[in-house]
Amino acid sequence: MHIVKTVESLCRSVKKIKSQNKTIGFVPTMGALHDGHCSLIRKSRRENDIVVISIFVNPSQFGPKEDFKAYPRPEKKDILLAKKEKVDIIFYPSEKVMYPTGFLTNVHVDEITDRLCGATRPGHFRGVTTVVGKLLNIVTPDALYLGQKDAQQVVVLKRMIADLNFPVAVKVCPIIREPDGLAMSSRNKYLTPRQREGATVLFKSLKDARKRALAGEYNAANILRRMRTAIRKHTPGKIDYIVCVDAHSLIPLKQLKGRVMVVLAVKFGQTRLIDNIIFYI
Amino acid sequence: MHIVKTVESLCRSVKKIKSQNKTIGFVPTMGALHDGHCSLIRKSRRENDIVVISIFVNPSQFGPKEDFKAYPRPEKKDILLAKKEKVDIIFYPSEKVMYPTGFLTNVHVDEITDRLCGATRPGHFRGVTTVVGKLLNIVTPDALYLGQKDAQQVVVLKRMIADLNFPVAVKVCPIIREPDGLAMSSRNKYLTPRQREGATVLFKSLKDARKRALAGEYNAANILRRMRTAIRKHTPGKIDYIVCVDAHSLIPLKQLKGRVMVVLAVKFGQTRLIDNIIFYI
Numbered sequence: 013m014h015i016v017k018t019v020e021s022l023c024r025s026v027k028k029i030k031s032q033n034k035t036i037g038f039v040p041t042m043g044a045l046h047d048g049h050c051s052l053i054r055k056s057r058r059e060n061d062i063v064v065i066s067i068f069v070n071p072s073q074f075g076p077k078e079d080f081k082a083y084p085r086p087e088k089k090d091i092l093l094a095k096k097e098k099v100d101i102i103f104y105p106s107e108k109v110m111y112p113t114g115f116l117t118n119v120h121v122d123e124i125t126d127r128l129c130g131a132t133r134p135g136h137f138r139g140v141t142t143v144v145g146k147l148l149n150i151v152t153p154d155a156l157y158l159g160q161k162d163a164q165q166v167v168v169l170k171r172m173i174a175d176l177n178f179p180v181a182v183k184v185c186p187i188i189r190e191p192d193g194l195a196m197s198s199r200n201k202y203l204t205p206r207q208r209e210g211a212t213v214l215f216k217s218l219k220d221a222r223k224r225a226l227a228g229e230y231n232a233a234n235i236l237r238r239m240r241t242a243i244r245k246h247t248p249g250k251i252d253y254i255v256c257v258d259a260h261s262l263i264p265l266k267q268l269k270g271r272v273m274v275v276l277a278v279k280f281g282q283t284r285l286i287d288n289i290i291f292y293i
Numbered sequence: 294m295h296i297v298k299t300v301e302s303l304c305r306s307v308k309k310i311k312s313q314n315k316t317i318g319f320v321p322t323m324g325a326l327h328d329g330h331c332s333l334i335r336k337s338r339r340e341n342d343i344v345v346i347s348i349f350v351n352p353s354q355f356g357p358k359e360d361f362k363a364y365p366r367p368e369k370k371d372i373l374l375a376k377k378e379k380v381d382i383i384f385y386p387s388e389k390v391m392y393p394t395g396f397l398t399n400v401h402v403d404e405i406t407d408r409l410c411g412a413t414r415p416g417h418f419r420g421v422t423t424v425v426g427k428l429l430n431i432v433t434p435d436a437l438y439l440g441q442k443d444a445q446q447v448v449v450l451k452r453m454i455a456d457l458n459f460p461v462a463v464k465v466c467p468i469i470r471e472p473d474g475l476a477m478s479s480r481n482k483y484l485t486p487r488q489r490e491g492a493t494v495l496f497k498s499l500k501d502a503r504k505r506a507l508a509g510e511y512n513a514a515n516i517l518r519r520m521r522t523a524i525r526k527h528t529p530g531k532i533d534y535i536v537c538v539d540a541h542s543l544i545p546l547k548q549l550k551g552r553v554m555v556v557l558a559v560k561f562g563q564t565r566l567i568d569n570i571i572f573y574i
Contacts, residue, residue: 019458033312116404117422117456122397141398142457149458175398176423177300177430 073139354420
């Protein structure tokens with residue numbers, strides 16, 4: 013496994029790989045790797061000759077009051093895990109490599125970045141699309157592996173990739189959960205024991221919403237009211253949003269129809285957790 | 294020569310070319326090809342195995358009151374000329390191919406797009422960077438050929454390509470001029486005989502500025518005053534801007550130093566002409 017820290021060095025490796033007609037699968041991460049990331053790496057491993065992951069805690073996708081500094085950076089553990097998962101190359105750039113002096117460009121997706129997480133995290137998705145645009149140009153992968161946990165990120169990046177004609181296939185992998193159902197996240201380790209226990213209500217309420225919807229409750233307001241009540245009853249968490257949306261467009265639905273996503277963000281102290289569930293009506 | 298109208302079809306051609314390890318030189322144009330474009334095509338022809346040009350009058354880089362509808366589209370003449378210049382592929386997409394329903398993404402370069410042409414053409418460079426970003430992802434060229442006539446466009450696109458790590462070399466080709474010195478432009482044909490005659494003062498005044506600067510006049514205000522006087526005296530043209538700037542950063546200079554660009558935009562009726570000259574102090 014190679015750990016590559018500069019763009020030039022990675023481009024040389026990629027050129028060699030391409031000259032051998034090998035395919036590249038790419039998993040962009042912010043490190044603090046967990047089983048969610050591993051599921052992406054494994055799928056990429058199965059489907060490609062070469063697996064590249066990036067580890068970069070991207071400052072431009074954090075708001076000024078968010079957890080950029082506190083975000084976990086367990087470098088050695090991440091490298092060991094990547095090795096175990098048979099990653100070929102870790103692209104591990106510094107901030108200066110990604111945003112050198114004089115950097116002025118950004119990639120922005122309109123409309124679908126304003127709602128849900130975008131409403132409380134202005135600039136977040138601009139940071140994500142810009143850094144992923146850069147990474148796609150550096151790694152030039154055949155396939156990009158994304159986790160469904162970051163549901164809005166998936167929709168936004170798919171839109172960017174289609175709109176800007178990036179020549180890459182997008183593979184979305186299912187949410188990986190802890191035994192008690194909590195969606196895996198590098199931020200779960202911020203939770204106190206009480207918050208951690210309460211956080212299990214998120215997935216329970218999503219499953220309950222799906223069950224009710226599939227049983228014929230198509231009124232979004234009724235579904236959401238029940239979810240809010242359960243979350244408030246069982247946790248000290250503060251609801252940022254819970255919405256039923258069209259899973260393609262992220263447009264809120266009053267009546268559930270088609271490919272529905274119920275998606276939520278709840279804050280436990282300073283820790284903001286997200287989760288979602290998709291089903292068909 | 295192939296004329297390709299869809300992204301899918303072009304991607305198939307590009308894949309085949311890449312599998313043969315051939316290099317691609319790319320010249321993006323809005324058609325109405327003249328000797329300026331031909332000089333780019335010829336350089337690309339000399340330096341690459343395959344030459345791709347695009348012809349697309351990009352609506353998103355025109356302002357609402359600009360000449361998008363009137364912009365010349367001599368399709369047959371362009372195709373003949375491209376054939377004569379031994380172009381391998383013309384990518385000739387429709388608006389719907391480039392901006393299908395649901396398109397939401399743009400690429401934006403900050404700061405250096407606000408001044409000069411950006412000041413009077415808000416959104417223009419966003420349109421340029423977005424469409425060129427798309428074209429680079431579609432054509433995946435080894436080298437991109439740009440004309441120095443669009444000086445700010447060159448600086449902005451170089452910035453975008455560096456910032457987003459597009460794996461392409463940028464080759465900037467000198468301005469091609471009519472026998473009387475007027476920089477070639479698809480918009481020159483809009484000029485009335487009187488405007489056309491007056492327009493020759495633009496390059497004359499740029500040459501005069503260079504001559505004075507190289508003779509020791511480093512005060513930008515003095516140089517610009519003389520240029521304005523000459524342009525007002527000899528033409529009915531309305532000056533949009535004349536500035537001495539640092540050729541790399543486009544920052545205005547009071548004292549000429551380093552790689553200096555004198556750059557101007559002058560309107561003759563509805564026709565806006567641009568020109569520039571670069572020299573070292």
